[in-house]
Amino acid sequence: MAFVSQFARRGLSTSSSLNAKIQEVIVIGGGLMGAGIAQVAAQTGHKVTLVDISQQVLDKSNARIAESIKRVAKKQFKDDADGAGKFIDSSLANMNIATTANEALLTADLVLEAVVENMALKQKLFAEYDQIAPAKTIFASNTSSLPISEIASSSSRPDRFGGLHFFNPVPVMKLLEVVRIPETSDETFDAMVAWGKAMKKMTVDCKDTPGFIVNRLLVPYLMEAVRLVERGDASAKDVDLAMKLGAGHPMGPFELADYVGLDTNKFIMDGWSARFPDEPLFRQSEMLNKMVAENKLGKKTGEGFYKY
Ligand SMILES: CCCCCCCC(=O)CC(=O)SCCNC(=O)CCNC(=O)[C@H](O)C(C)(C)COP(=O)(O)OP(=O)(O)OC[C@H]1O[C@@H](n2cnc3c(N)ncnc32)[C@H](O)[C@@H]1OP(=O)(O)O
Numbered sequence: 001m002a003f004v005s006q007f008a009r010r011g012l013s014t015s016s017s018l019n020a021k022i023q024e025v026i027v028i029g030g031g032l033m034g035a036g037i038a039q040v041a042a043q044t045g046h047k048v049t050l051v052d053i054s055q056q057v058l059d060k061s062n063a064r065i066a067e068s069i070k071r072v073a074k075k076q077f078k079d080d081a082d083g084a085g086k087f088i089d090s091s092l093a094n095m096n097i098a099t100t101a102n103e104a105l106l107t108a109d110l111v112l113e114a115v116v117e118n119m120a121l122k123q124k125l126f127a128e129y130d131q132i133a134p135a136k137t138i139f140a141s142n143t144s145s146l147p148i149s150e151i152a153s154s155s156s157r158p159d160r161f162g163g164l165h166f167f168n169p170v171p172v173m174k175l176l177e178v179v180r181i182p183e184t185s186d187e188t189f190d191a192m193v194a195w196g197k198a199m200k201k202m203t204v205d206c207k208d209t210p211g212f213i214v215n216r217l218l219v220p221y222l223m224e225a226v227r228l229v230e231r232g233d234a235s236a237k238d239v240d241l242a243m244k245l246g247a248g249h250p251m252g253p254f255e256l257a258d259y260v261g262l263d264t265n266k267f268i269m270d271g272w273s274a275r276f277p278d279e280p281l282f283r284q285s286e287m288l289n290k291m292v293a294e295n296k297l298g299k300k301t302g303e304g305f306y307k308y
C-alpha cells in the first residue's frame with residue numbers, strides 16, 4: 001500500500017548553505033531527555049556537547065549515560081567483550097559536557113534544545129544562540145507540546161528551524177517525530193530526517209500541531225486515567241494493571257506519568273488548558289497539580305503516583 005505524504009511537500013529554500021550532514025551536535029538541557037539524546041548521538045559517531053546550567057545535573061547525567069551505554073553495549077556485542085569495550089570508549093570519547101554552549105556553538109551543525117517545557121526560556125536561549133552560531137547551524141526543539149513556530153520566532157533563522165521530538169528512554173525508543181513549520185526549508189527538513197536515520201531512529205513527519213502525533217493521543221489518554229481515579233472509579237494500580245494486561249501497553253498510564261515526570265505533564269497541561277480553554281480533553285487536574293506542588297514528580301524525586 002502506498003501513501004502519498006502531504007508533508008513531503010517542498011517548502012521554502014534557503015539562501016544560506018547548510019552542511020549536507022549533521023556531525024557536530026549541541027544538546028541544551030542535560031536532564032532526562034537531553035542526556036538520552038546526547039548519549040545516542042555519541043553512540044552513533046557524532047561529536048556532541050551536552051549543556052546544562054547545573055553541574056550537579058551534568059554529573060548525575062554522566063553517570064546515567066555511562067550506565068546506559070553499558071546496557072546498550074551488552075545487547076549489541078553479546079559475546080564480544082572487546083567490541084563492547086571499544087564501543088563504550090569511542091562513544092564516551094565523542095561526548096563533552098559543559099555549563100555553557102558558547103565554544104561549541106562556533107562550529108555546531110545542530111543545536112537541539114531539551115530544557116524544561118517553558119516557552120520564555122526556550123525563546124531566550126535561541127535568541128542568544130542565534131547571535132553566536134554560524135549561518136549553517138540548524139536549530140531544533142525537543143518540546144513535547146509547545147508550538148515550534150513560536151519558539152522559532154525568537155531567532156532570525158526560521159528556515160533553519162524545526163522540531164526533533166524524541167521519546168523516553170531515548171536509547172530504547174525507536175521513534176523520532178520530525179516537525180516542520182511553514183518556513184522550514186527543504187534542506188533543513190531533509191538534514192533533520194537524515195540525522196534521525198543516522199541516530200538509528202525511525203522518523204515520522206508531522207505538522208506543528210499540539211502534541212504532534214504521539215502526545216496528541218497519549219496526553220489526553222493519561223489525563224483521562226487521572227480523572228478516572230479522581231472520580232474514584234478505580235485505583236491507579238488497577239488502571240495500570242488493566243492497561244498492561246488488557247491493552248498490551250508496556251507501562252500503565254500512572255507508571256508512565258511517573259517515568260516521564262509529573263512536572264513535565266503539568267507544564268503540558270498548563271500550556272494546553274490556557275491555549276485551548278474550550279477543549280475538555282486538555283482540562284487541568286487538581287490531583288496532578290497538588291502532587292507537583294508537593295514535589296511528587298515521579299521517579300526523579302522518588303515519589304509520584306508510586307514510591308521508588
Ligand atoms: C504519559 C503521557 C505524557 C507524555 C508527556 C511527554 C512525553 C513525551 O514528550 C514523549 C514521551 O517520551 S512519551 C513516553 C514514551 N515512552 C514509553 O511509552 C515507554 C514505555 N515503557 C517501555 O517501553 C518499557 O517499560 C521500558 C523500555 C521503559 C523498560 O522496559 P522493561 O520494563 O522491559 O525493562 P527492562 O527489562 O529494564 O528494559 C528492557 C530493555 O530495554 C533496555 N533499556 C531499558 N532502559 C534503558 C536505558 N535507559 N538505556 C539503555 N537500555 C535500556 C534494557 O537493557 C532491556 O534490554 P534487553 O535486555 O535487551 O531486553
Ligand SMILES: NC(=O)C1=CN([C@@H]2O[C@H](COP(=O)(O)OP(=O)(O)OC[C@H]3O[C@@H](n4cnc5c(N)ncnc54)[C@H](O)[C@@H]3O)[C@@H](O)[C@H]2O)C=CC1
Pocket residue numbers: 028029030031032033034051052053054057113114115116117118121125142143144145165166167168259260261264
Ligand atoms: N520527560 C519526557 O519523557 C519527555 C520530555 N520531552 C521534552 O524535553 C524537554 C526536557 O524534558 P526533560 O528532559 O524531561 O526535563 P528535565 O527537567 O529532566 O531536564 C531539563 C533540564 O534543563 C536544564 N535547564 C534549565 N534551564 C537551562 C538553561 N538555561 N540552560 C541549560 N539547561 C537548562 C535543567 O537544569 C534540567 O536539567 C521538555 O521540553 C520536555 O517537554 C520530550 C520528550 C519526552
